[in-house]
Amino acid sequence: MAINWFKYSAPTTFYGLAGKLIPWFALSSAILFVVGLYIGFAVAPADYQQGEFYRIIFIHVPSSILSMFLYLVMAGYAALGLIFNTRLSAMMATAIAPTGALFAFISLWTGALWGKPMWGAWWVWDARLTSELILLFLYLGFIALHASIDDPRRADRASALLAIVGSVNVPIIYFSVKWWNTLHQGSTIKFSGTSMHVAMQQAMFITLAACWLYAIAVVLARVRSIILERERNTTWITELPEVRS
Amino acid sequence: MKKSSMLDLLVLVIRRDLVLAMRRRADVLTTLIFFVMVVSLFPLGVGPEMDMLRKMAAGVLWVAALLSSMLSLGRLFSADYLDGTLEQMMLAPQSLSMLVLGKMAAHWMVSGLPLVLMAPVLGLQFDMPVQALGVLIIGLLLGTPILSMVGAIGAALTLGLRGGGVLLSLLVLPLCIPVLIFGTGAVEAVSTGLSAVSHLSLLGALLVLALVFTPWVTAQALRISME
Numbered sequence: 001m002a003i004n005w006f007k008y009s010a011p012t013t014f015y016g017l018a019g020k021l022i023p024w025f026a027l028s029s030a031i032l033f034v035v036g037l038y039i040g041f042a043v044a045p046a047d048y049q050q051g052e053f054y055r056i057i058f059i060h061v062p063s064s065i066l067s068m069f070l071y072l073v074m075a076g077y078a079a080l081g082l083i084f085n086t087r088l089s090a091m092m093a094t095a096i097a098p099t100g101a102l103f104a105f106i107s108l109w110t111g112a113l114w115g116k117p118m119w120g121a122w123w124v125w126d127a128r129l130t131s132e133l134i135l136l137f138l139y140l141g142f143i144a145l146h147a148s149i150d151d152p153r154r155a156d157r158a159s160a161l162l163a164i165v166g167s168v169n170v171p172i173i174y175f176s177v178k179w180w181n182t183l184h185q186g187s188t189i190k191f192s193g194t195s196m197h198v199a200m201q202q203a204m205f206i207t208l209a210a211c212w213l214y215a216i217a218v219v220l221a222r223v224r225s226i227i228l229e230r231e232r233n234t235t236w237i238t239e240l241p242e243v244r245s
Numbered sequence: 246m247k248k249s250s251m252l253d254l255l256v257l258v259i260r261r262d263l264v265l266a267m268r269r270r271a272d273v274l275t276t277l278i279f280f281v282m283v284v285s286l287f288p289l290g291v292g293p294e295m296d297m298l299r300k301m302a303a304g305v306l307w308v309a310a311l312l313s314s315m316l317s318l319g320r321l322f323s324a325d326y327l328d329g330t331l332e333q334m335m336l337a338p339q340s341l342s343m344l345v346l347g348k349m350a351a352h353w354m355v356s357g358l359p360l361v362l363m364a365p366v367l368g369l370q371f372d373m374p375v376q377a378l379g380v381l382i383i384g385l386l387l388g389t390p391i392l393s394m395v396g397a398i399g400a401a402l403t404l405g406l407r408g409g410g411v412l413l414s415l416l417v418l419p420l421c422i423p424v425l426i427f428g429t430g431a432v433e434a435v436s437t438g439l440s441a442v443s444h445l446s447l448l449g450a451l452l453v454l455a456l457v458f459t460p461w462v463t464a465q466a467l468r469i470s471m472e
Contacts, residue, residue, distance in 0.1 A: 134419050134422060137415075137418075137419040138419055140415065141415050141416040141419065144412055144415055144416075145402060145403070145412065145416060148403075148406050148407065148408060148412055149406060154469060154470065154472070157469040158402045158466065158469050158470065161398075161402065161462065161465060161466055161469060162398075162402060162416060165398060165420065165462060166419075166420070168458075169419075169420050169423075172423050172451070173419070173420075173422055173423055176422065176423035176426045176427065176447075177422070177426065179426070179430070180426040180430060
C-alpha cells in the first residue's frame with residue numbers, strides 16, 4: 001500500500017493530524033525534561049574544573065544546537081514553500097521562527113550566566129557567542145519582515161527569500177567571526193568535552209531530545225493557530241467543533 | 246538577445262539613475278554629510294587621545310560607511326515603484342537581473358563612491374598612517390559595492406512597507422557583518438605589520454559572490470513585492 005505523503009501537505013488534513021500529535025510530543029517532552037534534569041542535577045558528578053557551574057550545559061547546549069538547527073529547518077520549509085508554492089510550508093517556517101529565536105535567546109542568556117563565574121565576564125566577544133547573537137538578529141529580522149507585510153502571501157514569500165539568503169550567509173558569517181576572533185584574541189577557555197562523564201552525556205542527550213520534542217509540540221500548536229487565522233473564511237473551519245462552540 | 250544589447254541596457258540604466266541622482270543632488274549630499282558627521286561624533290564621544298583614535302579609525306569609518314549606505318538604500322527602488330516605472334521595467338523583455346545590476350551600480354556610484362573618496366580625509370583626522378589609509382581605501386572600494394548589492398535585496402523585500410527604512414537596516418546589517426570584519430581586519434593587519442592581502446582577497450571573493458547572486462535574488466524579491 002502506497003502512503004500518500006502529500007495528503008498532510010494540505011492545511012485541512014494537517015490541522016487534525018497536528019492536533020492529535022501535540023499531546024504526545026508535549027507529554028514525552030515533559031517526561032524527558034524531568035528525567036534529563038534529574039540526572040543532570042542529582043546524578044551527574046560535579047566537574048573537577050568547573051565545579052557545579054557546568055550544569056548549565058543541560059539547558060545551554062540543547063538550546064544552542066536547536067537554535068542553529070531550527071534556522072536550517074525554517075529555511076528548508078521556506079525554500080519548499082517558495083519552490084512548490086505549498087501553503088503549509090510557509091506556515092511552518094513562520095511557526096518555527098519564534099521558537100528558534102527563543103532558543104537563541106536562552107542560549108545567549110545561559111551562556112552569560114555561565115560566563116560570569118567561569119570567565120569572570122557576562123559577555124566576551126567569542127566567535128560562538130557573537131555568531132549566536134547574529135543568528136538571533138537574523139531570526140528577529142525574519143519575524144519583523146513577516147510581521148510588517150499585511151498581505152500574507154507576500155509576507156510568506158518575502159520572508160522565505162530572506163531566510164534562504166540568511167542561511168547562505170550563516171557559514172560566511174560564522175567563519176568571518178571566527179577568523180576575526182582569532183585575529184583579536186584567542187578563546188579564553190577551550191571547553192573540550194572529550195572525556196565527559198557518562199551521566200553528563202546521558203543528561204545532555206535526554207534534555208536535547210526534550211527540547212527537540214518541545215520545539216515540535218510548540219511549532220505544531222502555533223501552526224494550528226496560523227491555519228485557523230489564515231483559513232478563517234473557509235467552510236471547513238466554520239464546521240470544526242472547537243470553532244462552533 | 247545579443248551580448249552588446251545586454252551591456253547597452255546596463256549602461257542605459259546606470260546613466261538614467263545617475264541623471265536622476267544629479268537632478269536631486271541634495272539626497273547624495275545628505276548621505277555624505279551623515280557619514281562625515283557620524284565619524285566626527287566618535288572623537289567627541291570617546292575623547293581626543295590620538296593613540297586610541299588611531300586604533301579605532303578603521304572600525305569607526307567602516308561602521309559609519311555601513312550606516313550611511315543603509316540610509317540611501319530606501320531610495321533605490323522606491324521612486325521607480327511609486328511612479329510605476331518599476332512595473333514597466335519588469336514587463337520589459339530584457340533580463341530583470343541585468344536591470345537590477347545597473348541600478349545597484351548606479352546606487353554605488355552615488356552613495357558608495359563618495360564615501361570612499363571622503364574616507365582618506367576623515368582618516369587623516371584620526372591620524373591614520375598612509376599605508377593603513379591606502380588599505381582602507383582599497384577595502385572600501387571592494388566592500389561598499391557589496392553593501393549596495395546586499396542592501397538591494399533588503400530594499401526590494403521592504404518595498405512600499407510602512408517603516409521600511411528601519412526594517413531594512415534590521416534585515417541587511419547582520420548580513421553585512423562579514424564585510425565589516427574583513428574590511429577592518431585588513432587595516433588592522435597592515436598596522437600590526439602583517440600583509441592585508443588575505444583579508445582583501447576574501448573581500449574580493451565576497452564581491453564576486455555578491456555580483457553573481459544578488460542581482461538575481463533581488464530580481465526575485467522585486468517579483469515577490471510587486472505581484
